[in-house]
Amino acid sequence: MTIAASARFEFRLRPEAKSRIEQAAELVHESTSDFARTAAEERADRVLQAHSAATVVPGAFFDDLLRALDEPTMPNSALREAARRSRGIVERR
Template sequence: MTTAASARFEFRLRPEAKSRIEQAAGLVHESTSDFARTAAEERANRVLQEHLVATVVPAEFFEELLQALDAPAQANSALQRAAERAGSVVERR
């Protein structure tokens, strides 16, 4: 169920920006209000999504993670067994 827009939002802008918005709205056959509202809503959604997607971790954890990623790889026994098994299954040319 869609509700009708009832909240108002007013702002001032430079005359050249207003002209560009009017021109762009005309190109897509929208009113300037619809064009500006849609643009503002889309930008707000992008900004919110970028900030909500970010995961905040303690600095100590992040530093340990970076150190682990920078450390040389070390094969454990399971990885070595898998490599040996793959050597007998995969045909080398």
């Protein structure tokens, strides 16, 4: 099911930008409206995807994480047990 476009979006641009958009739209056999709308939608999708892929954490958290990664490892009992069990599972060739 296709939903008809009904929302309106207007903006102003420099005459040379309008001319480039018209020229590009003509090259791909699209109306300037379709060309501009598609370009804006694609850019919005890229920006939203990039933003959702980023994880923002407080600086102190990041500093603590890096400090913890730099510290020597200290195996606990669960890790020692897992390593012991793996010796019987993993084959050496």
